[in-house]
Amino acid sequence: MQTIGLQIIxxxxxxxxxxxVLGIGFYLRKFTTSEEDFFLAGRKNSSWVAGLAFLSANLGALELLGMTGNTFKYGMYVAHFYWIGAIPAMVFLGIYMMPFYYSSKIKSIPGYLKLRFDEKTRVLNGIAFAIMTLLVSGINCYAMALVLHTFLGWNWDISMWASALTVMAYVTLSGLMSAIFTEIIQFFLIWFGLFLVSIMGIIEIGSLDQILTRLPDSMNTLWSTSSDPTQNGMLIHWAGIVLGLGFVLSFGYWTTDFLVVQRAFSAKNLRAARMTPILASFFKMALPFIVILAGLIAIALSSDPNSGFKLLEDGGKINYDSALPLLIARYYPTGLIGLGVTALLAGFMAGQAGNISAFNTVWTYDIYKSVLNKNASDNHLLWMGRASTIVGVIISLGTAYWAKSFPSIMDYMQAIFSWVNAPLFATMLLGMFIWWITPNGAFWGLVVGMLSSFGMWLAVKFNWINESIITMSTVQSDMAANFWRAWWAWLICFILTIAISFFTLKKPKEELVGLVKGLADEKYDSHLIFIKRPEFFAIIATIVLIVLNILFW
Amino acid sequence: MKSIWYFVALILLVIGGLIFLTGIYHLFSPPEIETVLFEIHPNIWWGFLMIIFGSIMYFKTRNRIA
Structure with a gap:
């Protein structure tokens, strides 16, 4: 493995x-005096702060190494993760779901399940989410180690421990507040640190058109080859993209994953909370101009033997995740390479911190206080939040080693999301929009939905069944399997929850006021002129989304 | 408590300044191994852009309290 020398600067x-980031942790500690400060950053953030943090919490290893690596592997289809696979869900969250979340003053998503359904559904989701955040946190650790290994020649163990200890320090000091501060710094460092890769790639190759011309036909469009899975890089039919990614995985992640939604809970009022995902959607749509474009540049350079560009190989297998670090090494001279490495490190550490801060909240409120110590004082909960941060970081280190065994980062991530988020989205959707869905229907629907998704993954992994049964296609790819598995898990949970609800005890309507659509005053922000309402910005975001899809059709 | 934008401005100013100065140094003393497109001196104009952006943010937020 080659290493890249860093200069003193x-x-x-x-x-x-x-x-x-450590200094910010210490600075903010004196302002972190209550459990609300630690877990919800005092609920005083503007929509800009909450919005950028909302986006940045998701902008860890997944977005940087994973998406660039996957673009090299699958082509432009990866942009679906940023557009149809994110924007409709973010807009839906801001317009329809956030009022129920924010107005009920919950501290976590499982907290909503407790109010809407019952304690057992809350604890089930709390445990599943806690496990998921530790797994995802581990992947950030792994990605961090990859960068340090590639650039500095450090060994994996030292790299993982160095990043984890830094995150542990600043999250323990001031919780969500320091996580949000570092996420916003990371947002700017990523744009300044990585967008230059795309600019330099375009300058070297000539133009965006020339980059696209150098790509295989299966990799340079978004939709035009999607009617035949054999003709596109991801080997997937458009129905899989729309149902699996655009509907289930996307809505499951962006509307129910507490890691991102927690940032909106920190907003100072309902309008700011509703604007949080909508503002974030504009920046989300811009991200392909960093990560996807970098991946396309890597493909274009690889296709030219005179460029001298070649991805790293581990044991004869191409390391797709090395694409972005290698482009940085190619274009960035001394000084800039320090910025590029810092941008990657910032992304990984913020991604890890985001997961850990979500984990400590769910552990403390939805598992510890809910099951183990119902009478815990505020001070004790604050202490527990800090203690669980330390334990969470240590456990996530273990999961980082597991992440190493996956062929690429995104496959690992989507597998995890399809186990937990996909069925949860069915539960949330039904719970939030249909009042007669019962606690037992939600609980058993969720249990069977999660088990079915995990079972399908196991069955394919150990060749108990053929993957084509799940994907309904003769050609196979891990990503297509993830999309389709998410769809089936969602459908199973959706149907079972409705079926069981017909035969089990319903909650009285009066207990559901403010939690279910149709049972609350739903005229939000009606005192504002239209161009200041979240609905106006949601319409603009939707128009931009449509234009981008048509441009790259 | 200082606004988050103040901290963003500070880090962009400091890092941008270092990159810009490194670019100026390499203008007169080029490194032995040059990166692709080194001749357009990306660290000078990119570092300068960071300084401009950081300065604007700094002067707009230095007295702001979160």
Whole structure:
């Protein structure tokens, strides 16, 4: 494995970043005096702060190495994760779901399940989410180690422990507040640190059109080859993209995953909370111009033997996740390479911190206080939040080693999301929009939905069944399997929840006021002129989404 | 408590300044191994852009309290 030498100025830039985030942790500690400060950042953030943090919490290893690597593997189809696979769900969250979440003053998504259904559904989701966040946190650790290994020649173990200890320090000091501060710093560092890769790639190759011309036909469009799975890089039919990614996985992640939604809970009022995902959607739509474009540039350079560009290989297998670090090494001279490495590190550490801060909240409120110590004082909960941060980081280190065994980061992530988020979205959708869905219907629907998704994954992994049964296609790819598995898990949960609800005890309507559509005053922000309402910005976001899809059809 | 934008401005100013100065140094003393497109000196104009952006944010947020 090749390593890239850093000069003293690059080291100084990296150390400035580490010093900065630790310093912010110490600075914010004196403002973190209550459990609400630690777990919800005091509920005083503007929509801009909450919106950028909402986006950045998701902008960890998944977005950077994973998406660039997957673009090299699957082509432009990966942009679906940013457009149809994100924007409709973010807009839906802001317009329809956020009022129920924010107005009920819950501290976590499982907290909503407790109010809408019952304690057992809350604890089930709390445990599943806690496990998921630790797994995803582990992947950030793994991605961090990959960067340090590639650039600095450090060994995996030291890299993982170095990143994890830094995250542990600043999240333990001031919880969600320091996580949000570092996420916003990370947002700017990523744009300044990585967008230059795309600019330099375009300058070297000539133009965006020339980059697209160099790609195989199966990789340079978004939809035009989607009617035949054999003709596109992801080997998937458009129905799989729309139902699996655009509907189930996307809505499951963006509307129910507490990691991102927690940032909106920190907003200062309902309008700011509703604007949080809608503002974030604009920046989300812009991200392909960093990560997808970098992946396309990597493909274009690889196709030219004179470019000297070649992805790393581990044991004869192509390491797709090395695409972005290698482009940084190609274009960035001393100084800039320090910024590029810092941007990657910032992304990984913020991604890990985001998961850990969501984990400590769900553990403390939805498992510890709900089951183990119902009478815990505020001070004790604050202490528990800090203690669970430390334990969570240590456990996520273990999961990082598991992540190494997956062929690429995104396959690992989507597999996890399809187990937990996909069925949960069915539960949330039914619970929030149909009043007669019962606690037992929700609980057993969720249990069977999660088990079915995990069971399908196991069955394919160990060749008990053929993957084509799930994907309804003769050609196979891990990503297509993830999309389709998510769809089936959602459908199973959806149907079972409705069926069981017909025969089990319903909650009285009066207990559901403010939690279910149709049972509350739903005229939000009606005192504002139209161009200041979240609905106006949602319409603009939708128009931009449609234009982008048509442009790259 | 200082606004988050103040901290963003500070880190962009500091890092942008370092990158810009490194670019100026390499203008007169080029490194032995040059990266692709080194001749357009990306660290000078990119570092300068970060300084401009950081300065605007700094002067707009230095007195703001979160």
């Amino acid at each position: 690059d080291w100084i830039i990296i150390l400035i970043y580490f010093g900065f």
